[in-house]
Amino acid sequence: MLIITCPWCGARPETEFRYGGEAHIARPADPSALTDQEWADFLYNRTNPKGLHAERWRHIHGCGRYFNALRDTVSDFLVTTYKAGEPRPENSRPDVEGSGR
Amino acid sequence: MQKFSGFELFRRALGGHKSWQPQWRNPEPKAEYDVVIVGAGGHGLACAYYLAKEHGITNVAVIERGWLGGGNTGRNTTIVRSNYLFDESAALYEHAVKLWEGLSQDLNYNVMYSARGVLMLAHNHHDEISFKRHVHANRLNGVDNEWLNAEQVKEFCPPLNIKSMRYPIIGGALQRRGGTARHDAVAWGFARAADSRGVDIIQNCEVKGIRRGPDGAVEGVETSRGFIRAKKVGVSAAGHTSVVMAMAGLRMPLESYPLQALVSEPVKPAFPTVVMSNTIHAYISQSDKGEMVIGAGTDAYTSYSQRGALHIAAHTLDAICELVPQFRRLRMLRNWGGIVDVTPDRSPIIAKTPVPGLYVNCGWGTGGFKATPGSGHVFAHTIARDAPHAINAPFTLERFRDGFLIDEAAAAAVAH
Amino acid sequence: MTNRFRTASGGRIDRAAPLSFRFDGQTFSGFSGDTLASALLANGVHLVGRSFKYHRPRGFLSAGSDEPNALVNVFRDAARAAPNLRATQVEIHEGLKASSQNRWPSLAFDAGAVNDLASPFLPSGFYYKTFMWPAGAWKRFYEPKIRAMAGLGVAPTLPDPDRYTQNHAHCDVLVVGAGPAGLAAALAAAESGATVILCDEQAELGGSLLSEVSATIEGRPATEWLADTLANLKGRDNVTLLPRTTAFGYYPHNLIALAERVTDHLAAPAAGLPRERMWQVRAKEVVIAAGALERPLVFPDNDRPGVLLADSARTYANRYGARVSERAVIFTACDAGYRAALDLKAAGITIAAIADLRTEVSGELPARALAAGIDVRPSTVVVGTRGRLRVASALLAKAKGGEVGPTETVPCDTVLMSGGFTPSVHLFSQSRGKLVWDGAAGAYLPGTSVERERSAGACRGIYGLQRVLEDGYAQGEAAAIASRDYASPARGATPAPAVSSRAFPASAEDLGTAGFIGATPHGRNPALAKAFVDWQNDVTSKDILLATREGMRSIEHVKRYTTTGMATDQGKTSNMNTLGIVSEALDTPVPQIGLTTFRPPFTPTTFGLFAGAARGDVFDPVRNTAIHGWAAEQGAAFEDVGNWKRAHYFPRAGEDMHAAVARECKAVRASVGLFDASTLGKIEIVGPDAAEFMNRMYTNAWAKLEPGRLRYGVMLREDGFVMDDGVVGRMAADRFHVTTTTGGAPRVLAHMEDYLQTEWPDLDVWLTSTTEQWSVIAVQGPKAREVIAPLIEGIDLSREAFPHMSVREGRICGVPTRLFSVSFTGELGFEINVPSAYGRAVWEAVYAAGERFGITPYGTETMHVLRAEKGYIIVGQETDGTATPDDANLGWAVGKAKKDFVGKRSLIRESMSAPDRRQLVGLKTTDPQVVLEEGAQIVADPSVPVPVPMLGFVTSSYHSAVLGRSIALAMVKGGRARIGQKLMVPMPAHAIEVEVVEPIFYDPKGERLNG
């Protein structure tokens, strides 16, 4: 059970949260303008990096907010969490390889 | 290949077992192969074996970052069954079960395929309809699967608690030809048989890159032991598929999750079959050694850490203790994790890729072991012919673009 | 039997508290403070088990949790039986009953021992090489035989009546292990003001100090220091002491799982106590003080009962007052053998000889042994033992430079061995810390940490009592300091090496770090000698050599091929010696062979402990509606729908489900019925942008829905498949009352929140779950209006003022209500929403008001039949996650003019309009009395050979009492174009002919809706 720092409520146990998949995949503003392949990329293709991963979490059994986290998928340590809508921070953990794009 | 048999065992015992030879070589990589398979798990080794056996392609290397069979092949709960709903899936897994049934003899290696039956429990009306849909579809596809009522479930598997529980068992779907096999033996058996046909199994050799030519086609793989030239590269890297495919510039419809399993201390035979409950999330069977082999769920988040959370294992064991309350005093001996790669429709991809010469076999999620021989067989066909076998033709990458999903999970999992 | 092998005095047992217990049916006596092992040894019993594969007789090997041999079944009663417990850890209490395992008919004469004779033909991995012919014989013949021989104890056959509890705990510093290092660490952390939890797997805290008779600390005898220290810790509010508590798992982010044995050691536990308690400790800092385990030596016949670890024999004597022997031979590769010899001699055991593997024997302990007149033999090995069920003599020989000389038989009743100590790095390794091979120490030691954790004392290769105490104190203090600036589980900068701020002058024998790994030389015929590496799994050094010969080079392959290290001690006694043997065989240094991964649990851990309180009715919440009690009083049958219990049908005396449902259906169609729809999910969507949000989430158009009106809404996943549906009421311009399916409620709310928060945070709209705010009472049937009219205030119920698919707010029986005119039956109908605190009261009032119309309560089964008669789908039954709105005949609900909504883009993919997609249709059996099986498949021609092409399947099927025939809904490929066609539904015995029809069977024009 990981400890995840909700940007509002602070450090809380993982069971209060719901994982939300890769972050920074915005829903296209005009889906009808996309080709099938572009739409499939949005729907299905994921970076799935071994290393730093920007991902969404929701403090569903807490304040209910979605937020983003940078997590090392090898060690499962979180490097940082940040509010939804904020840009992905620079990697502040040089010991963690960032293969995420 | 040294033959394995009771007689050989007896004969060599007289010599103190001094004359056994290595089951596979430990070769240095050659500069060039016809085919390089990335990943020496059961699927990759099976592919190499069938490339050699069925297609006469023996200049093959299987390269492996660690030791062969050390990934999900050696970490799973060894369940084999083929009672899938959709025609495409049933054909694929049934192909595998047919190979399982003769695999020990084919490989001359006892993989201990034991058709102990796989019993999937229904706890509510929705389960019942879903399982009956499977049973009828399976029968029409020539796959054995039968509906048991609650009393028949109890009769087939007497240790089960069917009544005094939160979600009583109202029936189940039984595939009698389903069962278990010995996971290590599958990897070793394929390794030994492939090796004897000339395949080089190169362990401790990590892929660092996939080299592509000016036309975009594959030229070979960069490894921790140097560049290996090959016109065809088959990736069979399970949880690490996204990482390997990224080396060729491909983004995959995959996410890798930790999956846990555990065993109890060994006890005398106390559980006769394989039981699965998707509703309360528990899988259990008893190994030949006497351990209760139990599959837990995946963690919620993607990870390459190869370990799962305590609460996931705990939820699995509360379900097991409901199903078999007399096992509450058994003790967990060992708990471990693997990395499973999951596709959006929970069905595998066994296909050509947009990169010429690059093939991929991935996305088996929590159920790859059961498909090992069948998957290797059709993947070998796909690589050898540069075209899919009829069985794996639907399992393309393009199905996600075009919407022709093979969504077993969606078809079974929606509650109302 | 008497305690013939008790020492005259001493030890920590309570000689004033004698106890009797039974082992294999025989009554023995012991003392409070004994383990089953120490009590049996005090009675001269060594033979306690049979090995896994060869069924060789086995005795105690150790005195702790590393014991591989002495596994017993302990039972309070038939339902409280636990197999495979280590006798070395079982505390005896008055009346304890235990039995040996894996033997038949008896421990002394075990028929399975025939395997031992066949052992030349059963080397490691033999089963991979044989039992393949004839095909199929494995499952039918060989496997059952192997299974019957395998396994250790017998699984309980009755449900365990005991309770297990779990407790979450937090502390600044968790100290694992209460030996000298752990005690000092806890002391230091506690003195620094940190909150401390100190746990130890043993019944008493103290670790190795419990076995000390001569050591002193700070000028006092070690045991006195121990008592003072424990009293000091106990007196502090910031310290929790947990004996009998094993730290079994190190999980991410410093979550350590502890298993506390609460009642097993009690003769008559209090009723409220759990048998075991799991502590899930979230520690800011962890100090691992797990100590070290003595290593056995691998020599021929080293498994005969009477061959023990030397330091364990010392523990039995010093701590438990139990002499393992009258005359012992000691085989050692380090000074621990001498320390044991001296203490055992003092306890009255004759030391026949000390065979020391080392050529050079010097130092204080050997000197003292010589001074005590003990026969010390350097460069000497034990090359075998003799005796049937117990050691009767040892074979000693000189060994130099690989040459083994002639053997000498030395009579003795035990052989005590010591190959040195292996640091217990299990928890450190579980924490993902990297282990580093230390050539000087001859051991793997903790390297770089990953978690906020540090090791102290012997588990990191520090030996010598004073050094261990000071290291413990230093690590404890450092941990307390580090815990003060805890911000997250991530480890900060690597801390400076901790230095103790306090000295612990202590006197104790220094054992140094000498030792041996691998198999000792013996010079005997290698084909015949059996030198055990893994006692329980019967793995010998020969087996390991065979594995390397067969190409198993990785330690993981060796382990899996031979099963060494996979027994219930998980390699505690075998891993290092295996490495040594492989290293020698492959001529490769140990660190290059690799190390098998340490996995949880540290020692086997009860399933029930993981399950905790989650059993029976609280395995999952049982959710009941406010009206549940009424239904239960009426004798309703219930069904599980998700967590909810829903009334399935209301049988009257003598009725089965079919009769009850037929009656209920007719009542609704003819007069009026009452249905509890409270489990439907409800979401209140409020805010200026509510309609815009609805437009984006649902396929339908919402802008023009007027306040006071209802609309059926369809929701898709982004991949275009139907996710949920429900009736939505517009309460005001900025307020929607949304309903969802029962099971879909949490999923739909989460789906909406996801889009709202992450895609459209600019929308001024908020979502509130109101599922449990409202009880929903459906009154359905031609008399529905007449039933409720007298109870309603403030709403004009006339057809004109309150048309079908409308919502009004008013009061019923004085309770505020949102009244829906809506029907899921095809009849005139209302759904009364009232605050759930009043749900039952209003239900009862409506029931009373309806009695003059014969109002009939009905359950989910009748609801299903009635809606199927009308062709209304149920998401999850007609649709299965692969159906588009068009597939489900819901194309009309898709707002074609809308630019976008969730799932819209996916609908225009080619596959989504393929002509062979399955579409919702009705089916009528040619024989109207035949009711199809739900889930049955539909084909054109069942007579073709398999695989038979399938066209679709039956989703819902019922007998319709009103229509007097069966009806069914189905999803059929190109179904709408097949209306009028005859198809077949093949069953195992025969095929059933059906006609494809429109999916509506009753009142196709919908005239009854308006009453």
Place this chain on the structure above:
Amino acid sequence: MVESPSVITPLAAANPLTALAAVSRDIAAARLAALGDAARLAFRGREAAIGPAGEAFGVALPREACRFNAANGRFAFWLGPDEWLLLVPDAEPAPLFAAIEAATSGLPHSLVDVSARSVGIEVAGEKAAFVLNQGNPLDLSLGAFPVGMCTRTLFHKAEIVLVRHAPDVFHLDVWRSFAPYVWELLEDARRELA
């Protein structure tokens, strides 16, 4: 917006814990009690609406995460950055609803009556935290979870709002259908304290 009527209803409100509470043993180390009816309103809104809502309610909505404000027997619990639970024991929701709606009219917000959605449970006594920690993973030491703190969290598989009113007094707000489950597990947790 249609206002809910404010007349006292003639029918009695029911509490799903009544039967369980009636047979509950008194264990001083951790007492259990089913709390009475209360008006509960879920308030969500943009910045502009927060102040007026608090003023109308009579208790300022706390802006510090996981804290509650109380005055005159009224409680405003912070549940999220734009979400509060407004609770008044033994009160009718309708007048409160009307007053807050009036004060926030035209300001972007959402107000929903959830009075009947949940019920309250009190756990009190020196072992209250120990009992709660058998199903709740939070650090309930006074330093980490002080008096005045509130949060949504879990008790076993049920979501709860957990409030600390005094060092030894916790209140749980539990959705109605989950309340018996929570109650039974609380009882299980205190069995060893009897």
